[in-house]
Structures are given as structure tokens and as C-alpha cells.
Amino acid sequence: MKHGAVLFCGILTAFSASWWGMVAYPQRQLAPLSVYQGTNEAGNAYQYPNARSGQAVQGRQIYVSLGCVACHTQQVRPTEGGNDLARGWGRRRSVARDYLLETPIQLGDSRLGPDLANYGERLGTNAFPLARLFNPRVLVTNSICQPLPFLFESRAIRSSGPAADALVLQGAFAPKAGQEVVPTLTAYQLASYLKSLQTSVELPEAPLPVVTEEASK
Amino acid sequence: MSSGTTTSVRGEPYEVRSGGPVLFLLASGLLWLLVGLVLSLLTGIKLQFPSFGSEFAFLSYGRLQSAAGCALVYGFASQVGLGLSLWLLARLGGRVLPGGGLAGIAAAFWNVAISIGIPGILAGQGTGLRWLELPRESVVVLFLAYLILAILGTRLLFQRSNGRISASQAWLLVALFWFPWIFSTAQVALVFVPVRGVLQAIMGGWYTQALFLGWLTSIALALLYALLPELSGKVAAHSRYAGFGFWSWLLFSGWTAGSSLVGGPVPAWIPTLAVASGVLLLIPTVLISLSLHSGARLRTLFSSPALFLATASGISFTVFGVLTALTSFRCAREVLQFTQFFVGLNELVLFGFVGFALFAGIYVAVPRILGVPLRHSILSVLHVAGTIAGVGLAVASLLVGGWFQGWALQNGTDSVTVARHLQPWLCLNFLGILLFLGSQLALLAHLLTAVVTFLLPFGKPVLAWVLSPTSATGSKSS
Numbered sequence: 098m099k100h101g102a103v104l105f106c107g108i109l110t111a112f113s114a115s116w117w118g119m120v121a122y123p124q125r126q127l128a129p130l131s132v133y134q135g136t137n138e139a140g141n142a143y144q145y146p147n148a149r150s151g152q153a154v155q156g157r158q159i160y161v162s163l164g165c166v167a168c169h170t171q172q173v174r175p176t177e178g179g180n181d182l183a184r185g186w187g188r189r190r191s192v193a194r195d196y197l198l199e200t201p202i203q204l205g206d207s208r209l210g211p212d213l214a215n216y217g218e219r220l221g222t223n224a225f226p227l228a229r230l231f232n233p234r235v236l237v238t239n240s241i242c243q244p245l246p247f248l249f250e251s252r253a254i255r256s257s258g259p260a261a262d263a264l265v266l267q268g269a270f271a272p273k274a275g276q277e278v279v280p281t282l283t284a285y286q287l288a289s290y291l292k293s294l295q296t297s298v299e300l301p302e303a304p305l306p307v308v309t310e311e312a313s314k
Numbered sequence: 315m316s317s318g319t320t321t322s323v324r325g326e327p328y329e330v331r332s333g334g335p336v337l338f339l340l341a342s343g344l345l346w347l348l349v350g351l352v353l354s355l356l357t358g359i360k361l362q363f364p365s366f367g368s369e370f371a372f373l374s375y376g377r378l379q380s381a382a383g384c385a386l387v388y389g390f391a392s393q394v395g396l397g398l399s400l401w402l403l404a405r406l407g408g409r410v411l412p413g414g415g416l417a418g419i420a421a422a423f424w425n426v427a428i429s430i431g432i433p434g435i436l437a438g439q440g441t442g443l444r445w446l447e448l449p450r451e452s453v454v455v456l457f458l459a460y461l462i463l464a465i466l467g468t469r470l471l472f473q474r475s476n477g478r479i480s481a482s483q484a485w486l487l488v489a490l491f492w493f494p495w496i497f498s499t500a501q502v503a504l505v506f507v508p509v510r511g512v513l514q515a516i517m518g519g520w521y522t523q524a525l526f527l528g529w530l531t532s533i534a535l536a537l538l539y540a541l542l543p544e545l546s547g548k549v550a551a552h553s554r555y556a557g558f559g560f561w562s563w564l565l566f567s568g569w570t571a572g573s574s575l576v577g578g579p580v581p582a583w584i585p586t587l588a589v590a591s592g593v594l595l596l597i598p599t600v601l602i603s604l605s606l607h608s609g610a611r612l613r614t615l616f617s618s619p620a621l622f623l624a625t626a627s628g629i630s631f632t633v634f635g636v637l638t639a640l641t642s643f644r645c646a647r648e649v650l651q652f653t654q655f656f657v658g659l660n661e662l663v664l665f666g667f668v669g670f671a672l673f674a675g676i677y678v679a680v681p682r683i684l685g686v687p688l689r690h691s692i693l694s695v696l697h698v699a700g701t702i703a704g705v706g707l708a709v710a711s712l713l714v715g716g717w718f719q720g721w722a723l724q725n726g727t728d729s730v731t732v733a734r735h736l737q738p739w740l741c742l743n744f745l746g747i748l749l750f751l752g753s754q755l756a757l758l759a760h761l762l763t764a765v766v767t768f769l770l771p772f773g774k775p776v777l778a779w780v781l782s783p784t785s786a787t788g789s790k791s792s
Contacts, residue, residue, distance in 0.1 A: 100479055101472065108488055108564065112495060115568025118587075119520040120499060126581060127513055161442035164376015170652055178577020179648050180724055191579040196511035201442040201504070204515045206574050208652035209361075209736070211729040232365075241733045243364040247371050 130194055133300055145298040146198050149290070156290025159283060161201060168242070170205030171214045171294070185219075186212040188297045189305050195296050210242055217294040225288035227280050228264045235270050248284035251276055326682075332404040332411035333683035335418045339397030340676055342425050344758065346389025349432070351751040353382035358744035362737060372436040380447040381435040387445060387525070388456065389428045391668050392493075395533035396424075396463055398675040399486050401683070402540055403467050406483055407474030413466055420462035427456035441505050443514070445522050453501055457494070464490045481556045481605075485536035488564065489529055496524040512580050520571035526663050527567040534631070534671035538606055538624055541674055545621040546614055559601030566591045566598060570638075574656070576647040592642025599635025603628065619694040620677035623670045626702055630666035634659065637713075649724050654736065655716025658709050658743075665705040665750065673701065673757070680761060684768040693760040700753025708746025715739025 133145050149157065160166075173187035181187060191214055196202055217225075228235040232244040249264070254277045263277040272278050280288075299305050359366050360375045367373035404411050411417060431452035434440070440447035448456065467490055471483060479487075500521035503509050509517065539556065572580065572588035606628040615622055637659060641650055650656065681688045688694070715736055722732045 100477075104479060104484055104487065107561065108491060111561075111564040111568065112492060115520075115524070115571075116495070116499065118569065119571045119584075120503065120517055123516045123581070123584065124509060124513055127511070130511070162377075162438035162440065163371070163374045164380055164440065164442070166442065166444075167376040167379045172578055174577035174651075178644075179651060180726060184726055193512045193579050193581070195579060196515075199511060200508045200514070202511065202514040202518075203442065204512075204578065206444065206652060207654070207657065208723065208729070209654075209733055237730055239730045239734055241361060241364050241730070241737070243360060243375050244368040245371075245374075246369055 127193060130197060132197065133194060135299065135301075137299070143298070145300065146195060148198060149293050152286050152289040153293040154290075156286035156288065156293075159287045160290055161203065163245070165213075166203045166205045168205075168207060168209035169211070169213045170208055171212065172204050173212065173214050173296070181212060187215045187218075189300075189303045191296060192300060192303045194300060194302070213291070213294055214296055215294060217292040218297055220292060225292045227262075227284055227288055228266060228270075230280075230284055230287060231264055231266070231278060232270055235266060245284075245287075248281055248287065250279045250281055252279065253277075326405065326408075328408060328410045329401065329405050329679075329682050330685065332401065332414065334414055335411065335421050336397045336401045336679065337683060338418060339393050339400075339421050339424075340680065341761075342421070343390050343394035343397060343672075344676075344754070344761075346385050346393065346428060348751065348754060350382050350385030350390055351747060351754070353378050353385060354747050355744065355751065357382060358740065358747065361740045362744070371438060377436050377438065377440065380440050381432050383445060384435060384448055385428070385432055386664060387530075388448065389425075389432070391530055391664060391672065393421075393424060393428075394672045394676070395489075395530065395668070396460075396467075397421075398537060398672060398679060399489065399533055400463065400467050400470070401679045402482060402536060402675075403470040403486060406480060406540065407470045408476060409470050409473055411466060412469055416462060417466050420459045420466075423455055423459040424463075427452040427459060430455070443504055443518055445525055446500055446504060446518070450505060453505070457497060457501070460494060460497070464494060480539070481553070481560065482536045482540040484560060485532045485539065489532035489536065492524060492528040492532065496521055496528065512578075515575060515578065516571065516580055516584060519574050520568075522574070523571045524568065526660070527563075527570065530663065530668045531563075531567075531631075534627060534668045535602065537671045537675045538628055538631075541620065541624050541671075541678060542606060542610075542628070545618060545624060545674075545678070546610060548608075548611070553605065555601040556605040559598045559605060563595075563598035563602065566594045570595065570642075573642060573647075574651075576644060576651060589642045589644060589647075593639050595635060595642075596639040599632060599639070603632040603635070606631070618677070618690060619698045620674040622698055623674040623677065623701075627667055627670035627674060630662055630670060634662050634667055637662075649720035650716060651720075653716040653720040653723070654712045654739070654743075655720065658712025658716055661705070661712065662709045666709060669705065670701070673697075676757075676761075680764060684764055686764045686767045688760065688764050691760070693756045693763075696756040697753050697760065700749050700756065704746045704748070704750030704753060706746070708743045708750065711739045711742035711746060715743075 134142065135145070136142050172191045173181045173189070175190040176182055182190070195214075196204075226236060230245045231249050232246070233240040233242040234244075251272060254275055259277050260279045263279050266272060266278060297305060356367075356373065357375055357378045360373070360378065364375075371377075400411055400417070427448075431448035434449040434452060435447050439449040441449065467486070471479075471487060471490075474483075500517060503517050504514055504521075508514060569591035570588050572584035572586075573592055576585040576589070578585065607625075610625055610628075615625060640646060641655070641659075677688060677694070715738075718739070719732055719736050722735060
């Protein structure tokens with residue numbers, strides 16, 4: 098039994114060390130991290146990260162429930178970790194503060210599709226193209242991303258005329274004559290979340306690159 | 315016990331009397347393996363034909379992938395692993411599993427938990443955290459079921475009739491204590507009272523590593539240390555290596571958690587530590603491999619399916635350890651991070667190393683418990699050949715395809731082109747999994763013959779009684 102006690106203590110020590118180092122200590126180290134309060138060049142105060150709108154929060158739940166994280170990461174690695182910045186997936190690397198309000202975190206570990214950390218930013222001033230959710234191949238011919246037609250309602254065009262937000266679909270994707278495809282609330286929520294994915298905010302630990310005259314040309 | 319004929323030897327009384335719950339865990343574990351593989355195949359179809367079943371939310375790629383992963387890890391590997399652990403503890407300790415009825419109930423509840431959990435994930439109730447997707451309500455049931463089985467197993471260990479603890483028992487002790495620790499920590503800190511931000515990613519990485527390198531690895535190594543010397547008829551020559559390997563594995567494996575976070579938004583020391591411990595993991599890999607393979611002889615390798623599978627499992631372990639060490643370096647991580655390479659490595663552990671060891675355990679345990687020999691037949695040849703070829707193809711295609719994917723991503727090729735070029739490799743992976751699934755049908759048929767042989771003596775009088783109800787009382791003679 099003596100042998101057993103030694104063995105048990107040894108195992109306990111090894112486990113405790115790993116638990117302390119990988120669970121307890123990071124918790125202590127990262128606990129003081131808080132929302133950043135700063136002032137931009139124009140002298141206006143800003144804070145980051147910000148809570149999402151209610152619609153985007155609901156959209157995030159849909160993102161989680163559909164398991165989009167299986168193919169899409171949400172993290173931009175620094176130049177020494179990969180070529181994410183060169184690909185234009187972000188203007189600066191991702192840092193711990195970016196995820197302060199994210200639960201459950203959707204960092205992701207597989208890139209069958211593009212990184213989405215700054216997807217909303219890549220859209221620019223455009224609204225999210227909803228047809229992309231209905232079928233990604235409407236916009237990207239060869240995409241292997243799955244269509245999500247269950248976020249849309251296919252219905253007969255009403256007597257009052259086609260719905261204002263009916264999708265404009267052509268060719269193989271066009272609905273039958275007299276039919277239209279209308280986004281449901283869920284589609285708007287998910288779109289709102291995807292549009293909210295923007296992290297290009299100046300932080301002391303992750304400054305934005307200075308765009309010089311030469312570089313911008 | 316001579317080699318080859320081991321599978322036809324009737325087990326000791328304590329094995330037979332502990333057998334009910336064990337057989338139940340093995341049988342239901344194998345059924346979950348089939349479910350998990352079918353779900354995996356569906357994800358494979360989705361990757362070739364994204365529109366497949368897209369009208370249904372439950373056939374979303376993400377949900378199918380999570381459900382497949384949970385079915386394979388908790389339904390198959392953990393469950394069969396638990397069953398074989400109890401059998402091994404009873405056998406090595408020379409004691410009957412206490413509370414057989416209680417163990418049976420716990421085993422049933424384990425299955426209830428997974429039966430709630432998998433449909434829950436498909437319905438969109440998953441937690442969205444890798445390997446922790448099972449919904450809350452099923453997790454509680456699963457954990458309670460585990461605790462009962464683990465307490466019964468630990469009692470077997472501490473009430474063993476012989477003094478010294480063998481290498482196999484030491485690994486089982488690690489497994490039984492490590493799983494509740496990591497599972498409860500991860501569930502509390504990530505699901506029930508979530509910690510903030512990237513801490514979730516760090517703890518999630520810790521859980522994943524501990525799940526594969528701690529829990530599942532310990533069970534598989536325990537099986538190999540118990541089975542290999544017995545099946546090959548050779549005592550391992552380097553038993554000292556086994557001890558050093560044990561402690562160094564325990565020391566280093568717990569610190570590799572940050573390997574999936576290289577370049578990620580976490581404090582830099584976490585991935586750095588992971589790189590260092592990933593490389594150091596080479597030491598226990600070599601030591602354990604030496605102690606496992608020292609008894610291997612090519613002549614005896616084909617004498618029984620169990621020996622062949624156990625050897626293949628040991629080789630998978632070595633390959634996995636070496637690949638983990640090599641891919642720990644930053645230059646490799648830069649290219650391979652986020653690719654299918656690591657999916658392939660996971661399949662190598664789950665199907666190759668752990669899966670093969672569990673199958674070897676099944677080939678030895680079932681005949682001993684039932685007291686019916688499992689003859690080396692065409693079915694076992696089909697199973698072993700199909701399993702090894704299928705897993706080999708599935709893993710190799712992802713390891714190679716992952717490299718190409720990584721290079722293309724690093725060169726700045728656009729995501730769609732990268733994915734299109736990856737598709738042939740994913741197709742090969744699909745075929746590998748299909749072969750793996752098909753060969754399991756041979757195993758089930760084989761086990762079924764053993765069960766029928768076992769039931770035949772009981773069935774005869776019943777059958778005779780059914781066929782001639784009028785002479786029911788005299789049916790004994792017929």
C-alpha cells in the first residue's frame with residue numbers, strides 16, 4: 098500500500114502543477130484586464146471593446162448554435178505567427194482585450210473558410226449581403242460554405258407586390274415564377290452579428306499601423 | 315498462457331462475475347462508434363456537396379462535426395475505455411467488481427446522457443466549445459454516472475489481492491483521477507460560470523490536451539501494458555523505461571495546452587511553454603515506445619487479431635508522439651496552424667492509438683467474460699485489415715492534405731481555391747472513414763457469433779419449449 102500512496106501523491110502533484118499553471122495562474126494574470134478608455138487623434142474619448150446591439154447578440158447565438166466556428170477562426174496572428182495581416186484579415190493582431198466580452202469564445206482552430214475577426218470591416222459601408230447566407234455561391238462561385246436556406250422564407254409573392262427585402266436572385270438560384278425569397282428575423286440577426294465583427298481599434302498593446310503617404314499609394 | 319490461444323481461455327471467476335456491466339459498456343460504446351462514424355461521413359459529404367441537406371438546420375456542418383466528435387469521444391472511446399478499465403482492474407486486482415448492479419445503472423445513465431446530448435447538439439443546444447459541446451443537462455448525468463463507475467474502479471485498485479501496482483494499474487489510476495478533475499474544471503469554468511474572454515480559450519486548450527493526452531492516452535497505455543506481454547508471450551525487457559516514461563509523460567503532457575494558441579491572442583508564455591513541453595514530450599514517447607515494443611516479434615504478430623491491433627496501437631502512439639514534437643516548433647506551427655493536419659493528428663490518436671488498443675482489449679475481454687472462444691476467422695481478418703487500412707488512409711490524407719493547405723494559406727492563395735484544392739484529400743479521408751465503418755460491421759458480426767454461442771445452451775430448452783408447448787415439461791430430453 099506504501100507504493101500506492103507514493104504513486105498517488107506523485108500523480109496528484111503532477112496534476113496540481115498543470116492545473117495551477119494552465120488554469121489558476123492565467124486567470125490571475127488576465128483578471129485585471131478591463132475595457133480600454135482612450136482618446137483618439139481628434140480628441141474624442143472612446144472605449145473598447147463595446148457591447149453589441151441586441152440584434153447582434155442574438156445573431157451571435159445563432160453563429161454559435163450553427164457551429165460556424167468549425168470552419169471560421171476569429172483571430173488575426175501577428176506577422177511572426179503567420180501571414181494573416183498580409184492577407185488583409187485585419188489591420189493589427191488580435192489581443193486578449195478584443196475578446197473581453199465574448200462568451201462562449203469563438204476563436205476557432207480550423208480555417209476551411211476565411212478568418213472572420215474583421216469581417217464587418219471588410220464589408221466597408223455596405224450592408225451584409227443576405228443572399229450570401231441563402232447560398233454563398235450566389236456571390237462566390239466556388240465557395241464550399243454551406244447554404245442556410247432555413248433562415249429564409251420562400252413564399253408566393255403577395256397581391257400587394259413583392260416584399261421590399263426579397264432577395265435578388267438570378268440564374269440557377271432564382272425562385273420559381275410568382276415566388277420570392279424573404280429573409281426571416283434570424284437571418285437579419287446573424288447578418289447583424291457578422292457586420293459587427295470589427296476590431297481595428299487602437300489599443301496601447303496593439304497599435305494600428307501608421308499609413309504613410311507612400312504606402313497608401 | 316501461450317500466445318494465440320489466449321482468446322480461447324475462459325476467464326477467471328472474478329472477470330466473469332464482473333462481466334455484465336463491462337459487456338454493456340463495450341456493446342453500447344461500439345454502437346456509439348457507428349453513430350459517430352456515420353455523423354463523420356455526413357460531414358464528409360457536406361465538404362464535397364455543401365448543399366447536401368441544407369434545408370435542415372440539424373444537418374449543418376458545424377453541428378454534425380460537434381455531434382460526431384462527442385459521439386466518438388464520450389460515446390465510444392471513453393465508454394469502451396471505462397468498460398475495459400473496470401475489467402482490467404478486476405482482473406489485475408483479482409477481485410470481483412463491487413456493486414455490479416450499481417455499475418450497470420451508472421453505465422445505463424452514461425448512455426442516457428449521450429442520448430440526450432447528441433440530439434441536443436444537432437438541435438442547436440451545443441455550448442460552442444470544442445469537445446465540450448454536450449448540453450448542460452446531459453453533462454450532469456454523464457458526470458454522476460462517471461463518478462459511480464470511477465469510485466467502483468478505484469475500490470478495485472485499493473482492494474487488490476496482490477501487493478505491487480503494475481504499470482497498467484498506475485496508468486488506470488491516472489485516468490480515473492484525471493478525467494473528473496479536468497471535466498469538472500472545464501464545465502464549471504467554461505459552461506456553468508464562464509470565465510472571461512481568452513481565458514476560455516486557454517482553459518479549453520488545456521481541457522482538450524488533458525482529454526487526449528491524459529484521459530484517453532492513459533487508458534490506452536494501460537491496456538497495452540497489460541495486453542502486449544501476455545499476447546506476445548514476452549515480458550517487456552525495459553520495464554525501467556516504463557517507469558521513467560510514466561513520470562515524464564505526466565510531467566510534460568499537462569503543459570502542452572497552449573500549442574493550439576501559437577500566435578493567438580494570449581500571453582506569450584503560454585504558447586512558448588507549449589512548444590517547449592511539446593518537444594520534451596519526445597522523451598516519454600521514446601521511453602514508453604521502447605518499453606512497449608521491446609517484446610514485439612514479427613513471427614508472432616499475426617497469431618491473433620488482438621496482438622496485431624495492440625502492436626499497431628503502439629506504433630500509432632510512437633508516430634503521434636514524434637509528430638507532436640516535430641510540429642511543436644514555431645516554423646511548423648506557422649504553416650500548419652488551423653489546417654486539417656491537426657484534425658488528422660486527432661484521428662490518429664482517437665482511432666489509431668486509442669481505438670486500436672480498445673479493439674485489442676475487446677478481442678481479449680469478451681471471450682474471457684463470456685467463456686466462449688473468439689476464433690480467428692475471416693471476420694476478424696476483415697475487421698483488423700479494414701480498420702488499419704481505413705484509419706491509415708483517413709489519417710494520412712489529412713496529414714498530407716493539411717500540409718498543402720497550410721502552404722497555400724501561407725502563400726496568400728484565396729480561401730476558396732485553398733478549400734477546392736483540399737477537397738480531393740477530404741474525399742480520401744471520407745473513403746478511409748467509410749472503410750473503417752465498414753470493418754466495424756465485421757467486428758459486430760464476429761462478436762454476435764460469440765454472444766449467440768454463449769446463449770445457445772440457455773436457448774435450447776427455451777426453443778424446444780416454444781416449439782412443442784404440449785410437451786413442455788419433457789422438453790429437456792429433446
